[in-house]
Amino acid sequence: MSSEQTVALGAAMVAATVAGIHDSVEGAQKAMGQGFEKTYRPIPGHVTHYQDLFKAYSTLGDLIECHFQLP
Helix, strand or coil: CCCCCHHHHHHHHHHHHHCCCCCCHHHHHHHHCCCCCCCCCCCHHHHHHHHHHHHHHHHHHHHHHHHCCCC
């Protein structure tokens, strides 16, 4: 996106949907979005490596959630 505040813009899109201004988040994206400056695509030869990294990331996230669960 061309906004430097993409997180805030995404939150505003969700808020506009919850408030009933838009029927769906997708509708809010179309109405409020500014498009994308560039599209990134994975390098086909690296996909297996990306999948391995994501698996490790997910495992770490699960371990952290289990360790820091609130009573």
